[in-house]
Amino acid sequence: MSGQKREKDLNIFEKLYIPEIAKGMALTLRNMFRPNVTLQYPEERFEPSASYRGRPVLVQENNGIERCVACGLCSRVCPALAIEVQASETELEKERYPVKFEINMLRCIFCGFCEEVCPEEAIVMSKDYELVFKNRNDAIFGKEKLLVPVEKLKDRLEFLRKFK
Amino acid sequence: MPTFTVDGKQIEFKQGQTIIEAARFAGIEIPHFCWHPSLSISGNCRICLVEIEKMPKLAISCSTYATEGMVVHTHSQKTVEARNAVMEFILINHPLDCPICDEAGECKLQEYAYDNGKGESRFEEIKNRKEKRVQLGPRIKFDGERCISCSRCIRFSEEIAKKNQLTFVQRGDKVTITTFPGESFDNPYTLNTTDICPVGALTNQDFRFKSRVWEMSKTDSVCVGCSRGCNTEVWVRNNEILRLTPRYNEDVNNYWMCDKGRLETFKNVNAGNRIDGTYIRREGQLQKVSWSEALNVTAKSLKDYKSNEIAFIGSAYATCEDNYSFVKFAKSLGVSNLDYANHILQGDQDDILIREDKAPNSLGAELVGVQPGVSGMNISAILKGIKEGKIKALYVMEEDIVSFSEEWEQVISKLDLLIVHATNENKTTALADIVFPASTFAEKYGTYVNFQGRVQRIRPAVATEEMDRAIDGMEMSRWDKFGTEFDRWKQGHKFDSKPSWKIFMALSQILGFKMKFNMAEEIFSEIASSNSAFKGLDYDVVGNHGTQLKIKQTANA
Numbered sequence: 166m167s168g169q170k171r172e173k174d175l176n177i178f179e180k181l182y183i184p185e186i187a188k189g190m191a192l193t194l195r196n197m198f199r200p201n202v203t204l205q206y207p208e209e210r211f212e213p214s215a216s217y218r219g220r221p222v223l224v225q226e227n228n229g230i231e232r233c234v235a236c237g238l239c240s241r242v243c244p245a246l247a248i249e250v251q252a253s254e255t256e257l258e259k260e261r262y263p264v265k266f267e268i269n270m271l272r273c274i275f276c277g278f279c280e281e282v283c284p285e286e287a288i289v290m291s292k293d294y295e296l297v298f299k300n301r302n303d304a305i306f307g308k309e310k311l312l313v314p315v316e317k318l319k320d321r322l323e324f325l326r327k328f329k
Numbered sequence: 330m331p332t333f334t335v336d337g338k339q340i341e342f343k344q345g346q347t348i349i350e351a352a353r354f355a356g357i358e359i360p361h362f363c364w365h366p367s368l369s370i371s372g373n374c375r376i377c378l379v380e381i382e383k384m385p386k387l388a389i390s391c392s393t394y395a396t397e398g399m400v401v402h403t404h405s406q407k408t409v410e411a412r413n414a415v416m417e418f419i420l421i422n423h424p425l426d427c428p429i430c431d432e433a434g435e436c437k438l439q440e441y442a443y444d445n446g447k448g449e450s451r452f453e454e455i456k457n458r459k460e461k462r463v464q465l466g467p468r469i470k471f472d473g474e475r476c477i478s479c480s481r482c483i484r485f486s487e488e489i490a491k492k493n494q495l496t497f498v499q500r501g502d503k504v505t506i507t508t509f510p511g512e513s514f515d516n517p518y519t520l521n522t523t524d525i526c527p528v529g530a531l532t533n534q535d536f537r538f539k540s541r542v543w544e545m546s547k548t549d550s551v552c553v554g555c556s557r558g559c560n561t562e563v564w565v566r567n568n569e570i571l572r573l574t575p576r577y578n579e580d581v582n583n584y585w586m587c588d589k590g591r592l593e594t595f596k597n598v599n600a601g602n603r604i605d606g607t608y609i610r611r612e613g614q615l616q617k618v619s620w621s622e623a624l625n626v627t628a629k630s631l632k633d634y635k636s637n638e639i640a641f642i643g644s645a646y647a648t649c650e651d652n653y654s655f656v657k658f659a660k661s662l663g664v665s666n667l668d669y670a671n672h673i674l675q676g677d678q679d680d681i682l683i684r685e686d687k688a689p690n691s692l693g694a695e696l697v698g699v700q701p702g703v704s705g706m707n708i709s710a711i712l713k714g715i716k717e718g719k720i721k722a723l724y725v726m727e728e729d730i731v732s733f734s735e736e737w738e739q740v741i742s743k744l745d746l747l748i749v750h751a752t753n754e755n756k757t758t759a760l761a762d763i764v765f766p767a768s769t770f771a772e773k774y775g776t777y778v779n780f781q782g783r784v785q786r787i788r789p790a791v792a793t794e795e796m797d798r799a800i801d802g803m804e805m806s807r808w809d810k811f812g813t814e815f816d817r818w819k820q821g822h823k824f825d826s827k828p829s830w831k832i833f834m835a836l837s838q839i840l841g842f843k844m845k846f847n848m849a850e851e852i853f854s855e856i857a858s859s860n861s862a863f864k865g866l867d868y869d870v871v872g873n874h875g876t877q878l879k880i881k882q883t884a885n886a
Contacts, residue, residue: 246808
């Protein structure tokens with residue numbers, strides 16, 4: 166340290182620190198009268214914005230059928246190998262549907278790659294962030310837990326159309 | 330040899346070779362849809378256009394003969410532009426349905442679109458609608474919209490399957506493929522068209538939507554449907570075989586295999602009636618027991634009989650290694666009543682691939698010595714011997730003898746002891762006293778000798794309980810590599826079975842015979858050193874495409 170010189174020595178006011186303390190107190194005071202940001206979870210819940218990446222879900226159309234065609238791209242792109250898809254044939258025009266669609270929520274890292282790669286906008290990240298399981302098996306979500314009606318996902322679908 | 334130049338590289342060619350052939354031989358791949366090395370030249374897809382110096386226009390390399398001093402450019406600006414334009418034309422009416430198309434991942438059109446396509450379409454009109462999901466034949470579905478009219482399937486059925494069943498109808502952008510009136514696309518080789526179809530227009534009904542191709546591992550193997558021994562690839566996901574595809578071998582099956590071999594030879598591997606663990610008959614019922622118990626009981630009960638009261642029946646379905654250790658074990662017991670059964674289906678043969686002999690290894694079984702020893706009985710004598718009460722104990726390896734004839738069925742109850750190695754439950758296991766679970770062709774290393782006398786290797790594609798994919802050098806898919814015991818996609822059932830030779834090894838150890846092999850490869854080396862037909866061979870020499878054995882060919886071996 167001996168060879169180095171300070172760029173600038175503090176002057177007398179700065180050495181006193183009093184103005185700095187006053188500045189800090191002013192900030193504290195100002196914030197005392199601002200609205201409270203702490204949420205009283207679980208009575209109060211956080212409502213995420215459309216850009217939030219909660220647990221991935223499958224979009225269910227109004228006629229009760231999933232959009233998914235079981236192409237397996239989400240499963241392939243998933244860096245954590247959380248998704249397993251088994252396709253089968255259907256009489257519907259889309260020809261193919263997932264007879265089994267499972268996401269292992271213990272593996273999922275909420276990266277959103279599955280949503281990004283999906284050619285049908287069939288898998289999207291929801292706002293659901295409350296995930297609790299008691300054992301490994303409960304953490305594997307099948308179609309019954311993954312399917313969410315399209316109305317509930319409007320926010321995210323709109324967001325995707327704008328920014329994806 | 331005359332030479333010509335491709336992309337600045339001097340290439341040798343044979344007189345009469347086309348540019349695409351000669352280039353391919355030298356390792357330069359020119360894009361192609363309609364051209365196939367084993368089919369006639371059609372020249373309708375135009376993707377193989379190349380620039381040839383001193384020619385006024387681009388030429389298709391599949392039907393232009395290479396000539397001395399020719400200078401060909403496959404990556405010049407003109408060529409690439411033409412290729413992109415052809416891709417654009419083909420993609421005009423091709424639906425963008427890769428997500429639901431089974432071919433995705435092994436689709437030529439997809440690959441070339443990625444390599445040569447523009448990435449976007451200028452076509453704003455409505456795409457052509459054609460018939461989808463047409464049942465062309467009992468095993469094939471056809472999607473008219475995906476078809477790019479390369480005519481490979483038409484040429485295949487005409488030239489290779491020798492059945493004129495498919496044709497183009499309509500003209501221009503309405504052109505589509507159909508069967509002739511009143512015909513069904515049902516020849517024994519139809520499924521090869523799903524392999525050669527460069528897009529997903531023809532799909533295998535059996536495999537349809539079962540799995541994406543990138544999720545499976547593929548293992549080089551040999552078809553066990555008949556004595557042709559077509560080279561195959563076994564596609565496995567979650568320890569279950571999902572499909573077989575032919576593998577190129579010029580000397581055996583070229584690019585093809587028959588539908589029967591493709592569909593029916595692998596279904597037993599994951600079937601519900603697999604023998605899973607060892608069984609012993611107690612109080613009239615087969616009961617599951619531990620391996621050590623079954624082996625000890627077997628060893629003890631075999632010692633109760635004189636060697637001339639025992640007969641051994643090997644199998645033309647088992648590998649050379651299994652049969653060799655089987656013979657060695659029988660001889661250690663002093664048994665000379667030793668034979669195997671032929672499985673010849675008279676008349677079920679053609680001059681394409683299918684053979685009368687329905688077992689993959691008849692010649693191999695014979696060569697490694699599954700035949701009666703000095704003054705030993707052959708199979709009909711064994712049958713007679715059982716009838717007369719001379720044979721009291723029968724040891725059967727991987728063979729369903731009871732299903733041979735009613736005579737066998739009646740006679741078998743006269744035996745005191747029937748020991749069976751079997752892969753699946755059958756009539757013989759239902760009557761057996763001791764049943765050992767044998768591994769199928771897809772669960773072990775080994776070799777088969779086909780009717781030509783060509784020895785070919787099989788490799789395990791499905792793991793049994795005693796195997797580990799990584800340690801045993803098996804092919805692994807991404808799922809196999811990264812899965813844990815908690816992942817449902819890796820919990821495919823592993824059967825508790827062993828290759829027959831391992832069972833003989835364990836028995837010899839108990840009985841104190843001098844026979845010790847740790848790997849199938851060691852057995853093969855011993856065969857190679859003791860049998861003149863196999864001289865100088867080992868697994869590396871046999872390799873992926875097999876080796877012709879030095880044996881005299883009989884007229885109808």
